[in-house]
Amino acid sequence: MSDPRVAGAGVTSFGKHPERTGRDLFAEAGLEALDASGVDPDDVDALYYGNFMGELAEHQGHQGPLMAEAIGLDVPATRLEAACASAGAAIREAVKNLRNGEQDVAVVGGAERMTNIGTAAATDALAIAADDLYEIRAGMTFPGAYALMARSYFEQYGGEHEDLAHIAVKNHEHALVNEHAQIRKEITVEEAVDAPTIASPLGLYDSCPITDGAAAAVLTTAEYAEEHGLDAPVAVTGTGQGGDNLALQDRPHLAQTPAADKAADEAYADAGVGPDDVDFAEVHDCFTIAEVLAIESLGLYDRGEGIHAATNGETDRHGELPVNLSGGLKAKGHPVGATGVAQLATIAWVLDGSHPRADAVPDGTVGVAHNAGGTVASTTVHVLEVRE
Amino acid sequence: MTEKAPDGAYDAWLNAIEDGEGHYLECENDHGWLPPRRVCPVCSSRDLSEKSLPDSGEIASHTTITVPTPQFEDDAPYVTAIADFGPVSVTGLVRGVDPEDVGIGDVVGVEVGERETTGDRAVVLRPR
Numbered sequence: 001m002s003d004p005r006v007a008g009a010g011v012t013s014f015g016k017h018p019e020r021t022g023r024d025l026f027a028e029a030g031l032e033a034l035d036a037s038g039v040d041p042d043d044v045d046a047l048y049y050g051n052f053m054g055e056l057a058e059h060q061g062h063q064g065p066l067m068a069e070a071i072g073l074d075v076p077a078t079r080l081e082a083a084c085a086s087a088g089a090a091i092r093e094a095v096k097n098l099r100n101g102e103q104d105v106a107v108v109g110g111a112e113r114m115t116n117i118g119t120a121a122a123t124d125a126l127a128i129a130a131d132d133l134y135e136i137r138a139g140m141t142f143p144g145a146y147a148l149m150a151r152s153y154f155e156q157y158g159g160e161h162e163d164l165a166h167i168a169v170k171n172h173e174h175a176l177v178n179e180h181a182q183i184r185k186e187i188t189v190e191e192a193v194d195a196p197t198i199a200s201p202l203g204l205y206d207s208c209p210i211t212d213g214a215a216a217a218v219l220t221t222a223e224y225a226e227e228h229g230l231d232a233p234v235a236v237t238g239t240g241q242g243g244d245n246l247a248l249q250d251r252p253h254l255a256q257t258p259a260a261d262k263a264a265d266e267a268y269a270d271a272g273v274g275p276d277d278v279d280f281a282e283v284h285d286c287f288t289i290a291e292v293l294a295i296e297s298l299g300l301y302d303r304g305e306g307i308h309a310a311t312n313g314e315t316d317r318h319g320e321l322p323v324n325l326s327g328g329l330k331a332k333g334h335p336v337g338a339t340g341v342a343q344l345a346t347i348a349w350v351l352d353g354s355h356p357r358a359d360a361v362p363d364g365t366v367g368v369a370h371n372a373g374g375t376v377a378s379t380t381v382h383v384l385e386v387r388e
Numbered sequence: 389m390t391e392k393a394p395d396g397a398y399d400a401w402l403n404a405i406e407d408g409e410g411h412y413l414e415c416e417n418d419h420g421w422l423p424p425r426r427v428c429p430v431c432s433s434r435d436l437s438e439k440s441l442p443d444s445g446e447i448a449s450h451t452t453i454t455v456p457t458p459q460f461e462d463d464a465p466y467v468t469a470i471a472d473f474g475p476v477s478v479t480g481l482v483r484g485v486d487p488e489d490v491g492i493g494d495v496v497g498v499e500v501g502e503r504e505t506t507g508d509r510a511v512v513l514r515p516r
Contacts, residue, residue: 124457133398134422138479138511139453139460139468139503147451148470155449155492200452245429249470249477250421254449 002222004098005232006384007105008037009345014213014333015182018116022051022058023070025214026111029338030071033107037218038230044218045103047077048093050086050110051337053125054079057113071216073107083129084286086110087215087340088371088380092239094219095382104224108344109216110337122210126336129374131247143207143287145248145375147199150289152254154201157304161201164288165192166310168205168330171285174317175327177356180342182209182333206288211333215342222387234348238271238383240264246377257376260297264370264381268299271383275299279364280321280350282343284372284379285328294370295323298381317360325350325357340371340380347384397424402509406500410441412476420475444516445473447494452487462505471496471513480511 010032012025026049034041047068054060064077080089087110094106114122126142127135135145154160169189175181192205225232242262245251251258268274275298283294292306300321301309309315315323326332326346329339347367349355358364369382394400401423404411412420413436415428420439427434450469453460460466467482467490478498482490494515501512 119455120458120461123455124459127457133395134479134511136457136459137508139456139463139466139481140479141453141455141457143455144451144453144468147453148449148468151451151492152449196454197452198455200454202451247479249479250429254470 003235003237004095004219005222005225006234006348007039007218007220007230007232008033009217011180011215011342011345012213014180014211016115017212022111022113023066026067027070029214030109030216033216033218039105039218044073044075044105044107046075047107048090049079050090051079052083052086056125057117082378083373084336085371085373085378085380086337092380095236095239098221105220107218109341111214112335112337113212114210115212134247143199143202146287146289147202149254150201156255159307162193163307163311164206165189167288167291168192170310170316171324171328171330174325175331178327181327181331182211183331208286208329208334211335213335213338215338215345217341217344233386234351234384235387236382237385238267240266240381242379244377248375257293257297259376260379263379264298267381267383277366278368279361279366281323281368282346283370285330322360325360343369351386402500410498411438412441414439422476442473444495444497445471447492448472450490460505463503469513480513482513484514
């Protein structure tokens with residue numbers, strides 16, 4: 001069985017839509033993906049759907065069948081929850097079932113409604129991806145957790161807040177032309193450094209916003225795509241997932257993300273490529289330090305070197321290895337359960353030339369998506385390649 | 389109002405700290421964990437025994453949180469840190485020192501305090 005193809009994708013505008021239900025957001029993205037794919041909805045075999053805080057934000061569990069219904073599908077539908085890596089886990093499930101021949105067509109997607117509950121409640125809801133007994137009860141928030149990782153990184157490898165500011169500036173600039181992005185506003189290094197602190201050493205511009213939104217993609221087997229004459233040149237050629245202790249206190253390193261190391265190793269081996277083959281990446285920059293940890297775990301930079309990548313201009317759209325051409329979570333926004341599939345959509349669109357930042361890698365053939373849950377206790381990595 | 393049920397071995401651990409008998413669990417291969425645990429996540433050993441928590445540890449990383457969850461609204465700004473006690477690390481609220489003066493390597497002990505916002509018990513790290 002050859003590698004699954006991305007037949008179509010759809011992404012809502014990311015931002016504040018407090019009045020829109022999760023089912024409405026997902027319906028928009030899912031129907032856009034179905035229309036773009038050229039697939040007859042009757043041919044869809046399954047829906048794999050990512051969502052994290054539905055019970056808290058909408059008092060709505062069991063969202064799989066709800067979302068299948070929302071896009072007019074009568075198929076087995078399963079919600080996958082791996083915190084912020086929920087949609088990455090959904091992609092992985094679909095890829096495995098397409099490869100093993102069980103299914104020919106699957107819809108993957110995710111949605112999150114977050115702004116309707118306000119900043120304090122959303123902060124609380126996000127925090128439950130951490131260890132309740134030993135972290136949340138000690139006042140841990142998610143910015144706080146990443147702040148602990150950032151301070152540890154600086155202590156171990158060097159670097160400073162200004163290096164993180166360069167990541168924020170880069171991702172904001174990348175998002176300027178992304179019509180899906182929540183924040184389309186250029187910022188300066190000085191503004192990022194001087195922004196109000198949320199959890200020292202991280203400030204407002206080190207943190208992704210709270211976001212409503214949805215993303216979906218239609219994946220098919222290569223054989224189905226060929227048989228039905230689909231224009232689907234981009235394949236998911238590698239999938240990997242890694243795990244780690246839930247609580248930071250139980251890990252040997254605060255400045256490394258071994259779950260992402262494992263996911264990357266598995267995905268690269270699965271695809272038969274290595275870090276040197278990667279033309280660009282979409283990584284999980286929920287906080288600026290997370291982008292540093294991600295590009296090191298992906299093997300794109302040595303330990304301790306990732307902190308300088310944005311400062312040196314290497315990961316911007318003019319650099320050797322563009323990272324987060326979409327604007328990343330930092331500027332595009334982070335509707336938690338949708339993020340992994342939004343990353344996949346970005347990569348597919350860059351590879352097929354339809355993304356507004358595709359000119360950054362005009363000859364690109366390999367893109368990597370890194371989707372992390374919690375403080376990287378769950379991570380999925382997917383390799384996408386042009387096959388035609 | 390229904391009284392909140394205790395959280396088993398976790399609340400027992402807090403009680404023990406309050407009694408000056410802080411402890412952790414150690415497997416036969418010397419991997420340390422805080423309760424509740426039935427198995428060592430590193431080596432899968434189920435042979436866990438209770439050991440005394442070292443009297444002091446060193447702060448491994450810290451942050452001053454200014455945007456809290458609602459449960460810590462009246463506590464903010466506050467310092468949360470992870471302290472390395474050798475066999476285990478402990479996350480707690482740092483008290484008894486100006487937030488500006490907290491640093492990596494500072495020596496702290498563990499005690500049980502209260503959240504200002506809710507009055508719930510919380511792990512506190514205090515300079516030794």
